[in-house]
Amino acid sequence: MSAVLELEHLRKNFGATEIIRGVDLTIQAGERHAIIGPNGAGKSTLYNLISGLHEVTSGKIRLRNHDITNRRPFEINRLGLSRSFQVTNIFPRMSVFENVRCGVLWSMGCKYSFWRRVNGNVEVQQRTEEILESIHLADKRHIPASLLPYADQRALEIGITIAGGADVVLLDEPTAGMSHTETARVVALIREISQHKTLVVVEHDMSVVFDLADRISVLVYGEIIASDTPDNIRGNRAVREAYLGTDFV
Numbered sequence: 306m307s308a309v310l311e312l313e314h315l316r317k318n319f320g321a322t323e324i325i326r327g328v329d330l331t332i333q334a335g336e337r338h339a340i341i342g343p344n345g346a347g348k349s350t351l352y353n354l355i356s357g358l359h360e361v362t363s364g365k366i367r368l369r370n371h372d373i374t375n376r377r378p379f380e381i382n383r384l385g386l387s388r389s390f391q392v393t394n395i396f397p398r399m400s401v402f403e404n405v406r407c408g409v410l411w412s413m414g415c416k417y418s419f420w421r422r423v424n425g426n427v428e429v430q431q432r433t434e435e436i437l438e439s440i441h442l443a444d445k446r447h448i449p450a451s452l453l454p455y456a457d458q459r460a461l462e463i464g465i466t467i468a469g470g471a472d473v474v475l476l477d478e479p480t481a482g483m484s485h486t487e488t489a490r491v492v493a494l495i496r497e498i499s500q501h502k503t504l505v506v507v508e509h510d511m512s513v514v515f516d517l518a519d520r521i522s523v524l525v526y527g528e529i530i531a532s533d534t535p536d537n538i539r540g541n542r543a544v545r546e547a548y549l550g551t552d553f554v
């Protein structure tokens with residue numbers, strides 16, 4: 306096994322408030338790693354630090370052999386890491402096709418800024434088609450994103466997240482607000498798209514977490530209190546105490 310993503314003594318303060326309080330975490334190549342924890346624990350903040358959206362207060366973030374601490378989001382993306390957001394983040398008036406193509410173009414960056422007519426670019430078209438197929442939205446390509454059912458919108462968002470070909474993918478609550486059926490569909494999709502990738506997923510639905518994850522880390526008030534296999538997490542006393550009174554199993 307080799308480490309793909311490593312967080313070392315990571316800290317983040319907002320003003321005087323410590324939100325991330327010394328996180329050490331190693332994600333191995335090819336694993337599906339879930340991060341769970343109560344609301345406000347700092348899960349999204351952790352993603353913001355890893356993806357370069359927020360500056361870290363102290364500590365280090367390593368992506369393979371690159372130190373990506375406080376690098377800019379697009380640089381981190383070019384090094385192969387991509388993340389989705391907790392709130393659906395698509396261009397509502399653009400079509401499904403155009404949304405995915407935006408993701409593809411963005412990942413290619415300045416390399417293609419000289420191309421006036423995006424339509425004529427075969428590589429971009431092909432990549433966009435591949436993504437549409439993989440998220441099962443090829444037949445809805447012309448529909449404006451805002452008119453898609455919610456689960457399709459989240460699938461589209463996953464498509465945009467993987468459009469650049471990143472092999473480390475961070476998803477933030479991909480099944481939030483979904484029915485059982487919608488959740489099952491999105492979980493199946495996550496399974497498919499993460500097959501040859503490293504996946505980190507923040508998720509509140511415990512059945513999804515235990516179904517999907519090879520390993521689980523539990524973040525409580527900015528600290529990781531356990532990082533282990535699903536079975537060991539289930540039996541972990543500190544974790545059970547942190548989830549006392551909930552339907553955690």
Ligand SMILES: Nc1ncnc2c1ncn2[C@@H]1O[C@H](COP(=O)(O)OP(=O)(O)O)[C@@H](O)[C@H]1O
Binds near residue numbers: 324344
């Ligand atoms: N940009 C920010 N400025 C100030 N406080 C923030 C900011 N972002 C998040 N926080 C605070 O950090 C804490 C953790 O938030 P968040 O990372 O969103 O938690 P989670 O995703 O685990 O629910 C919350 O108390 C939140 O109010």
Ligand SMILES: [Mg+2]
Binds near residue numbers: 348349350391
């Ligand atoms: Mg969050």
